[in-house]
Amino acid sequence: MCGFVGIIGLKNASRHVATALQAIQHRGQDSAGIGTKKGNHFRLYKDLGLVHTIFAEDDLKRLEGSCALGHVRYPTMGSASKEDAQPFYSRWPGIIMAHNGNIMNFEEMKKYLLDQSNYLSSRCDIEPVLYLLSSEIMKGNGKPKASYTVEDVLRGMAETYKVAKGAYSIVGIMNIEGEDTLFVARDAYGIRPAMWGRKGDAYMVASESVCMDVMDFDTVGSVAPGEVIFFRPGKEPLRESIDYKGKRPCIFEYIYFARPDSRINDDDVYKVRLKLGELLAEEWKERRGYELDVVMPIPDTARPSTITFSEKVGVPVREGFIKNRYSGRTFIMPHQGARKSALRLKLNPIDAEVRGRRILLIDDSIVRGNTLKQIVSTLEYKKPKEIHLAIYSPPVIHPCFYGIDMSTRNELIAYQMMKELGLDGESFDGENLEKLEERMAKELGVDSLTFLSVGRLNRVFGKERCAACFDGDYPVPVPEDVKQCIIRDRILQRGEKPEDDAGDGE
Numbered sequence: 444m445c446g447f448v449g450i451i452g453l454k455n456a457s458r459h460v461a462t463a464l465q466a467i468q469h470r471g472q473d474s475a476g477i478g479t480k481k482g483n484h485f486r487l488y489k490d491l492g493l494v495h496t497i498f499a500e501d502d503l504k505r506l507e508g509s510c511a512l513g514h515v516r517y518p519t520m521g522s523a524s525k526e527d528a529q530p531f532y533s534r535w536p537g538i539i540m541a542h543n544g545n546i547m548n549f550e551e552m553k554k555y556l557l558d559q560s561n562y563l564s565s566r567c568d569i570e571p572v573l574y575l576l577s578s579e580i581m582k583g584n585g586k587p588k589a590s591y592t593v594e595d596v597l598r599g600m601a602e603t604y605k606v607a608k609g610a611y612s613i614v615g616i617m618n619i620e621g622e623d624t625l626f627v628a629r630d631a632y633g634i635r636p637a638m639w640g641r642k643g644d645a646y647m648v649a650s651e652s653v654c655m656d657v658m659d660f661d662t663v664g665s666v667a668p669g670e671v672i673f674f675r676p677g678k679e680p681l682r683e684s685i686d687y688k689g690k691r692p693c694i695f696e697y698i699y700f701a702r703p704d705s706r707i708n709d710d711d712v713y714k715v716r717l718k719l720g721e722l723l724a725e726e727w728k729e730r731r732g733y734e735l736d737v738v739m740p741i742p743d744t745a746r747p748s749t750i751t752f753s754e755k756v757g758v759p760v761r762e763g764f765i766k767n768r769y770s771g772r773t774f775i776m777p778h779q780g781a782r783k784s785a786l787r788l789k790l791n792p793i794d795a796e797v798r799g800r801r802i803l804l805i806d807d808s809i810v811r812g813n814t815l816k817q818i819v820s821t822l823e824y825k826k827p828k829e830i831h832l833a834i835y836s837p838p839v840i841h842p843c844f845y846g847i848d849m850s851t852r853n854e855l856i857a858y859q860m861m862k863e864l865g866l867d868g869e870s871f872d873g874e875n876l877e878k879l880e881e882r883m884a885k886e887l888g889v890d891s892l893t894f895l896s897v898g899r900l901n902r903v904f905g906k907e908r909c910a911a912c913f914d915g916d917y918p919v920p921v922p923e924d925v926k927q928c929i930i931r932d933r934i935l936q937r938g939e940k941p942e943d944d945a946g947d948g949e
């Protein structure tokens with residue numbers, strides 16, 4: 444997962460971008476970069492690390508201009524190296540670009556470009572998209588021009604969309620019709636988020652609306668699926684739809700990834716999490732209903748849902764853990780080893796709330812299960828009477844090929860347990876869900892485990908959404924060879940041998 448910000452119409456735009464990027468640092472902690480355009484000069488600076496450690500005063504001074512974009516990255520394609528950090532720059536026709544998401548057919552695009560002697564300098568999946576878009580824009584009427592038109596870019600974008608398969612929101616800056624222009628584009632199903640806002644004559648685009656909040660911009664709304672929007676200071680945005688296929692936003696953004704104070708698509712993430720907590724309470728009362736002393740969120744994501752859960756079941760909420768605010772977010776660390784050691788440091792249980800009590804822990808989701816196993820074992824050390832666990836999403840049993848780092852099926856604990864039990868199916872309800880919960884509870888070391896059912900999930904999100912990791916319904920088809928390429932890339936990046944995990948697609 445990654446995050447981006449683009450600003451046009453503010454003096455020293457790179458400084459504003461650097462500040463706004465820190466509001467979405469949770470979307471990627473491996474590297475960050477900022478690109479700017481002033482007159483005919485493009486500038487780019489990127490490095491490994493967190494935003495505040497990368498950009499010193501001198502760097503931001505050199506990143507001149509009132510048009511800038513920035514990116515925070517954690518890899519779901521390519522490595523966590525500096526070469527793969529975004530944004531990327533194409534000298535012809537002069538574009539700086541970044542994205543959030545996954546271009547699934549990276550290898551195919553790379554080969555296509557190589558056949559035209561167009562070499563890539565990284566394994567980052569936005570690079571071939573940028574070069575393809577550049578060459579499509581320049582095809583125009585044959586001759587290279589000093590400045591291209593909106594029509595040139597729209598035609599180039601439409602051609603690029605036909606080739607680049609996956610889920611992605613793109614941000615770019617370039618000279619269009621003699622003017623500095625910021626543009627944003629979203630995939631045909633709107634799987635990855637993209638929001639835009641304004642302040643006076645200036646515009647901002649970002650992965651989450653919290654970027655607008657912290658910079659005092661008004662959030663206007665989201666970029667529609669398949670839409671491209673062009674922004675120039677003081678002028679109305681130019682909006683064009685080039686490839687609308689339906690609304691299928693990623694629900695994992697609401698469940699876990701986005702900040703609760705953000706709006707994505709047309710929803711407040713916070714409100715969605717409150718609703719999920721209510722429905723989880725229904726699920727609990729219907730299928731468990733055990734006596735409890737306290738409910739506790741696993742910080743921080745589960746907090747809103749725990750509040751509504753507690754209200755519905757009439758059991759008090761307590762803070763069970765103190766979070767070390769100086770440690771990183773474990774899920775988005777690229778290696779399992781780094782994730783494990785970071786977690787022990789991150790959460791410490793409060794003895795007074797845990798000892799001798801019947802506790803229900805609430806969490807957003809279970810992906811690999813390592814985090815939860817360790818949380819439960821640190822909690823047991825404090826001698827609670829019972830530990831129950833409730834999750835406000837269904838079991839994750841399918842990989843994600845759209846930009847969340849869980850693209851190999853064998854890494855998913857629910858899938859491992861499902862295989863062990865000999866269970867089959869795209870999602871679970873009823874007796875099979877109970878069997879899976881029982882087995883996973885044992886594995887995680889808790890007295891009971893309760894997932895939100897897919898049926899209840901649908902009451903929140905309807906059917907116009909991507910919930911493929913829960914129900915296997917992928918909006919963008921993922922051909923088997925593409926799946927295997929992505930799986931191989933992720934396994935190699937984790938430093939494992941491909942044969943250890945081969946054939947773990949759907």
Ligand code: SF4
Nearest residue numbers: 693695843909911912
């Ligand atoms: S598969 Fe899951 S994580 Fe991936 S885009 Fe769909 S809902 Fe989001």
